[in-house]
Amino acid sequence: MNIEQLHIANQWLEEANMIVLFGGAGVSTESGLPDYRSQDGQYSRMEQTNEDPKKIMNRRYIMQHPEKFFNRAPNQSSQMLIEPNDAHKILAKWEKSGKDVRIITQNVDGLHQRAGHRFVIELHGNGRTSYCMTCGRVYLPNEVERDEQNIPRCHVDQGIVRPSVVFFGENPKAEDLQKSIDTIKQADVLIIAGTSLSVYPAKNLINHFKGDKVIVINREALEIQQLKVDLFLEGNVGQILAELDALR
Numbered sequence: 001m002n003i004e005q006l007h008i009a010n011q012w013l014e015e016a017n018m019i020v021l022f023g024g025a026g027v028s029t030e031s032g033l034p035d036y037r038s039q040d041g042q043y044s045r046m047e048q049t050n051e052d053p054k055k056i057m058n059r060r061y062i063m064q065h066p067e068k069f070f071n072r073a074p075n076q077s078s079q080m081l082i083e084p085n086d087a088h089k090i091l092a093k094w095e096k097s098g099k100d101v102r103i104i105t106q107n108v109d110g111l112h113q114r115a116g117h118r119f120v121i122e123l124h125g126n127g128r129t130s131y132c133m134t135c136g137r138v139y140l141p142n143e144v145e146r147d148e149q150n151i152p153r154c155h156v157d158q159g160i161v162r163p164s165v166v167f168f169g170e171n172p173k174a175e176d177l178q179k180s181i182d183t184i185k186q187a188d189v190l191i192i193a194g195t196s197l198s199v200y201p202a203k204n205l206i207n208h209f210k211g212d213k214v215i216v217i218n219r220e221a222l223e224i225q226q227l228k229v230d231l232f233l234e235g236n237v238g239q240i241l242a243e244l245d246a247l248r
């Protein structure tokens with residue numbers, strides 16, 4: 001990446017009426033959250049301990065082995081205090097300054113909102129709340145009571161209370177998908193940041209882009225068959241957004 005590329009990107013962002021950032025794990029890695037699919041990521045760590053993440057982060061596993069699911073050893077990141085990084089802060093700052101910047105994220109960490117961003121679609125749900133698998137009641141963390149096996153239980157019907165996160169084999173909410181499609185359709189500039197685009201429905205959603213420019217910010221180049229990438233900014237998302245912000 002060179003300074004000319006940054007100036008080009010900055011000009012496109014200045015001219016855009018609406019910017020959509022489609023983000024993945026790489027947006028949060030600078031906050032200390034592991035990139036799920038990278039070397040030191042959480043799922044790799046599970047695999048090292050002979051746990052298959054697809055088997056565990058799964059509705060059927062929670063139903064069949066709730067005592068195992070809710071008594072897993074906490075991973076490192078859940079014990080750390082995670083704060084928004086430059087990526088979240090700068091995007092929120094641009095929005096606050098009057099720019100129409102909309103976030104569609106595959107992350108469940110809520111860091112965009114914590115940084116003050118208003119327009120955020122969380123495709124894979126969030127870790128801030130839980131819900132009863134029997135009746136759907138929503139629970140905040142401090143509202144959930146656990147039984148003698150440490151399983152969170154609904155106080156109405158004793159159903160298992162699980163995180164409001166979209167797990168393997170589950171689909172995002174239809175309303176979130178529709179809102180994402182409507183948003184991408186309206187955007188002038190699409191920024192694809194910190195994601196390999198390997199997870200459904202990411203691949204399909206970006207097909208709806210009808211705007212002018214596609215910018216990829218990532219540590220590795222992406223192979224996107226259905227979309228022409230106009231600019232590839234190689235590196236960490238927070239760092240590159242900070243460099244762009246410095247030009248404004």
Ligand SMILES: [Zn+2]
Nearest residue numbers: 132135154159
């Ligand atoms: Zn219930």
